[in-house]
Amino acid sequence: MQNPDILKGSDIKITNLRDAYKISIPGFRLKRNMSTFLRILLFGFAIFVISFLLYKQPENASPIVLSLILGLVLFFAFHLHSKTIIIFSKNFIKVKHGCLPFYRTRQLQNLTNIYIDDSVNIGSDSTGSDFIYLVISSSKQWNIKIIVDHLSRQDIEFLRSRLSYLRYKFLNEYIK
Known part of the structure; x- marks a missing residue:
């Protein structure tokens, strides 16, 4: 008999805890299509512009602001590639997106x-x-x-x- 919590050939993992289920969804994987190419191009261009502004920074510009923007762009790139966790229990459902440190909780x-x-x-x-x-x-x-x-x-x-x-x-x- 096949286990209903497993899909053959899938990276989705469903774990039965004591009173809850933990569902792990893999992060974003690149597809080979035009939409993905344009997203990578836009992301690469954003990093290039921010890095260029940091390198050619005028005296009155703040390097901290540009560094924070670059850090946020890199954080969101890493965040999209990390997994999503869903915890289903008797009273609530919790969702944790990527590498964010908090859960979004809803009453069941x-x-x-x-x-x-x-x-x-x-x-x-x-x-x-x-x-x-x-x-x-x-x-x-x-x-x-x-x-x-x-x-x-x-x-x-x-x-x-x-x-x-x-x-x-x-x-x-x-x-x-």
């Missing part, structure tokens, strides 16, 4: 839906980019959006179905 009974958002429209709730998001929707708090653009369609559907299953499982235990 307030969760309304878990779905995939791959729309490209620009609106009040969308980002207007061509990323694919896994959205954890909550009734009384902000939604949590996780970029899953780098995963295959099979991985995305596996992740969505396992999270929906865990939501219903823990909600049924919460009601009892």
